[in-house]
Amino acid sequence: MLDKLKQILSKIDADYADIRYEIKKDIVITFNGKELSQIGSNSTDGYVVRALKDGGFASAVFTKIDDAAQVAKTVVENAKLIGKDNKKPVKLAKTDVVKENYTPDFIEDPRKVSIEEKLNITRRANEAALAHKEIATTNVAYREVIREKTFVTSEGSEIKEDLITVSLAGEIIAKDGNLVQNVRVATGGSDGFHTIRNPEKNFEERTQIAIDLLKATPVKAGTYNCILNPSMAGVFTHEAFGHFSEADIIETLPAMREKMKLGSKLGSDVLNIIDNATIPNQLGFYKYDDEGIKVKHAQLMKNGVLVGRLHSRRTAAEFNEPLSGHCVAEDFRYAPIVRMGTIFIEPGDKSLEELFALLGDGLYILDAKGGQTAGENFTFGAQYGYIVKNGKKAEMIRDINISGNLYKTLLGITAVGKDLVLSKRGGCGKGQINIRSCSGAPHVIAQGLVLGGA
Amino acid sequence: MxxxxxxxxxxxxxxxxxxxxxxxxxxxxxxxxxxxxxxxxxxxxxxxxxxxxxxxxxxxxxxxxxxxxxxxxxxxxxxxxxxxxxxxxxxxxxxxxxxxxxxxxxxxxxxxxxxxxxxxxxxxxxxxxxxxxxxxxxxxxxxxxxxxxxxxxxxxxxxxxxxxxxxxxxxxxxxxxxxxxxxxxxxxxxxxxxxxNVSSKEVTAKGGKMKVMFMPNCMYALNWRINNGTSAKSIYEKISPIADKVGEKIFSDKISIYDDPLDDKYPGARAFDDEGVATSKLHIVENGVLKNFYYDLNYAKKLNAKSTGNGYRSAQWESDRISLKPTPVLANLRYKTGNKSFKEMVKMIDRGIIIEGALGAHSGNIPNGDLSIGANPALYVENGEILGQIKDVMMAANIYELFKNVVEVSNTLYYSYSGLMPAILFDNVSVATKS
Missing domain, CATH: 3.30.2290.10 (PmbA/TldD superfamily)
Structure with missing residues (x-):
């Protein structure tokens, strides 16, 4: 394959070019309620080329090898077109030439587990939820995605890396009359199949939450001080801050770029945020990004001050900041973009009891239910929560969705717990999905959150 | 092949x-x-x-x-x-x-x-x-x-x-x-x-119940819930709150919603679905009355019905169609237009917001029809005038209540992220703001 890729690359008349070929294998096992609705294993493949020519940088994707010549021509023409009237030619940050064939270690290699066993485990997890009469239905899926990547650049780098991601996740839906409540369940990881085994207890616990939600009170719209559990605070970090650490987002927004200068104070003094995909045995782990850059530990916020950013080769050159190795694609259908790897709030010194005492009156909200960022504004949902009175957990609440603002909300994080937890399943969508997007945090107090209510 | x-x-x-x-x-x-x-x-x-x-x-x-x-x-x-x-x-x-x-x-x-x-x-x-x-x-x-x-x-x-x-x-x-x-x-x-230009100024406003206008670009937040409630999949799984309401009035009589795959004036028309079933115009809601659910082959058989030609290889977060099995989808959803222009509709707002973009539409309780979204941005209107934008705004509703309180549907359809859509003005919607 290396020779074939080098041959395609040699036909691209550019100042710099790279090509990534991927074989993507997946196994999907899906239950809708008690019925198995999908099972199978498949393999697809394709190519992504990028070319820098005369100050312009363009990309192209193809799946049929017969299209290679056409693509080689098109991508160079497009790059030239971009470069033509460009007063500021695109540059790529310099990097070392790397030749490596990297295969990660697995605690238990998912490829060595039979599909029958995967089906059995999925079925058992699903049945644990369906055993309760309040549960109307479920959508539960086992997914295994194997990316076998080969990456070659005109500078001489040749890198092979395999990424294997597994998840067992879905939705448990409880019903009482016309009231429907849903809870999400997710486990998995990037270091092996052991992350999937024995899921029943987890599914039982999530099922009980779905059932309890049928009796919970809808939260009243308003502004609240809240304790966020690690899942909530992790997604909060990702949405409220992380996306603006992605240099490609702010690269072409002059006013925002000014506000997001390194040294700007965006968070409270207790807030320290890192992106560190190099930590082994967690979801976000990888060695090289899809530009062949080794991923690095990146301190993004220190005591509330912006100190670092996530980069591609293009943005690192544009910002004149160090490469971080965060330019990642979903698969062979996409050119890579800047992505978070493993972003988290560093643990502080407070126990959960101390956080409750500090909060006094407010809400305790748990387990993220998706978030979205657009510009300075973001929202994220919680699957459930509790009213807190005098530092004590009281009745359960539902329909929790929060709106926040990049420049204000991080200043409202006033206390940080000790208990860091990282997420086990990703799925950030920024035009393409990153199933390894990992976020985490300890419990934190966030003041003045706007809740939409029900 | x-x-x-x-x-x-x-x-x-x-x-x-x-x-x-x-x-x-x-x-x-x-x-x-x-x-x-x-x-x-x-x-x-x-x-x-x-x-x-x-x-x-x-x-x-x-x-x-x-x-x-x-x-x-x-x-x-x-x-x-x-x-x-x-x-x-x-x-x-x-x-x-x-x-x-x-x-x-x-x-x-x-x-x-x-x-x-x-x-x-x-x-x-x-x-x-x-x-x-x-x-x-x-x-x-x-x-x-x-x-x-x-x-x-x-x-x-x-x-x-x-x-x-x-x-x-x-x-x-x-x-x-x-x-x-x-x-x-x-x-x-x-x-x-x-x-x-009219919205660049930042203003503040108190929350509460008010009029809310959904612009075409955020109609998808409402459509996801309608799609969910009327899909044969939800009917079969018994999670649709309107499973037993065919023939009943569920929305304001200003609302007619239909799937129109044969309308080839616009991109995306289809004479057959992804299962090769011939498509046809399908009324979902007509003058507020629930008319039909939509089916693919699989759920039609399970529910003893016929496929309506709505089997498409599509999923919310996955775009690689060959990897997806067909499922019931409203691929060419349309609303019947109303009588007022966007500008006239703004004049009808005594106090309210216009939502130009929706944030977090995927995180509410979709099967139940609940919606709790950030407005990005929200344009604030008083006495028919847009005064500026307000930040940190959320609106919340259940679509089965929301669509009963329709003030007006716009007289033009706009191209949007979810196809051709009108703007719709609703009354008595809960809005939360920071002040």
Missing amino acids: EKLLEMAKKVCDQAEIYSVDNKSNVVSFENAKLHDIDTKFQSGVSIRIIKDGKLGFAYTRNLINREELLQNALNSLKGGVSADYEFPKTLDLPKLNTYDSSIDNITSNQMVEECSRVCELLKKTNGEISSTAYSYTETIRVMNTKDTDVSNKISQFGIYGSIAYPGSASGIGRVSSAKKFEKMPNELIQETVDTF
Whole structure:
């Protein structure tokens, strides 16, 4: 394959070019309620080329090898077109030439587990939820995605890396009359199949939450001080801050770029945020990004001050900041973009009891239910929560969705717990999905959150 | 493909081959400068086989090894996914005008020029400008062992322009689309500029119950819930709150919603769905009365109904169609237009907000019809005048209540992220703000 890729690359008349070929294998096992609705294993493949020519940088994707010549021509023409009237030619940050064939270690290699066993485990997890009469239905899926990547650049780098991601996740839906409540369940990881085994207890616990939600009170719209559990605070970090650490987002927004200068104070003094995909045995782990850059530990916020950013080769050159190795694609259908790897709030010194005492009156909200960022504004949902009175957990609440603002909300994080937890399943969508997007945090107090209510 | 079908015929009771080939070119301008050009040539083949009431499913990019693809499908039979339905015999279909061959002659250069023109017009503001143009062609073919062999070629060109409030990266955007190269209408560009200008000032307002206008670009937040409530999948799973309400009035009589796959004035028309079933116009809600649910082959069989030609290979977070099995989808959802223009509707707001963009539409309780979204941005209106934008705003509703309180539906449809959509003004909606 290396020779074939080098041959395609040699036909691209550019100042710099790279090509990534991927074989993507997946196994999907899906239950809708008690019925198995999908099972199978498949393999697809394709190519992504990028070319820098005369100050312009363009990309192209193809799946049929017969299209290679056409693509080689098109991508160079497009790059030239971009470069033509460009007063500021695109540059790529310099990097070392790397030749490596990297295969990660697995605690238990998912490829060595039979599909029958995967089906059995999925079925058992699903049945644990369906055993309760309040549960109307479920959508539960086992997914295994194997990316076998080969990456070659005109500078001489040749890198092979395999990424294997597994998840067992879905939705448990409880019903009482016309009231429907849903809870999400997710486990998995990037270091092996052991992350999937024995899921029943987890599914039982999530099922009980779905059932309890049928009796919970809808939260009243308003502004609240809240304790966020690690899942909530992790997604909060990702949405409220992380996306603006992605240099490609702010690269072409002059006013925002000014506000997001390194040294700007965006968070409270207790807030320290890192992106560190190099930590082994967690979801976000990888060695090289899809530009062949080794991923690095990146301190993004220190005591509330912006100190670092996530980069591609293009943005690192544009910002004149160090490469971080965060330019990642979903698969062979996409050119890579800047992505978070493993972003988290560093643990502080407070126990959960101390956080409750500090909060006094407010809400305790748990387990993220998706978030979205657009510009300075973001929202994220919680699957459930509790009213807190005098530092004590009281009745359960539902329909929790929060709106926040990049420049204000991080200043409202006033206390940080000790208990860091990282997420086990990703799925950030920024035009393409990153199933390894990992976020985490300890419990934190966030003041003045706007809740939409029900 | 024919050969693959022949091979499959010999080893199973029924077989279906679905193939797709597409080409796209996307030109994007950021901060009013050409930033990226991304070209894609993609193809794929997917096979479904049925044997002894069980389903086998497999797909690939390149049909180089037919034996392997068929073997993957045969292997997946062992999982025991039941399939009681039959693939359709579809022979005569209406001829739709879905493809304009001039799309093949559009150059990157031409798209760059159009984006550049749009950016120049949007620059009349103090905002940060971006624009994207795309051209897209696609051929879909569905063949099965009932002698169905249908194919469709489509073309689509689109252009998007937006102005962001400086320092915010949030702003006002509009999109236009057609089957061939068409410039973005100047009126639409002017509307983007005008809306941006009246909303650039930041104001504060108290929350509470008020009028809320959903602009076409955020109608998808409502549609997801309607789609969920009226899908045969939700009916079969007994999670639709309106499962027993066909024939009853569930929405305001101003609301008529239908699926119109045969309307080929706009891009995306289809004479057959992804299962090769002939499509037709389907009324979901007519003058507020719930008329129909929509079905694919699988759920139609389970519910003892007929497929309405709504089986599409689509999922919320996955776009690789060959990897997806068909599921019930409203692919060409439309609303009947009302009587007032967007400007007249603004005049009807005593106090309220206009939601230009929705944030977090996926995180509410969708099966129950609950919606709790951030407004990005929210334009604040008092006595029919847009006063500016308010930040940190959320609105919450249950769509089955919301759609009872419709003040007006706009008299024009706009191209939006979820197809052709009107703006809708609702009354008595809960809005939370920071002040």
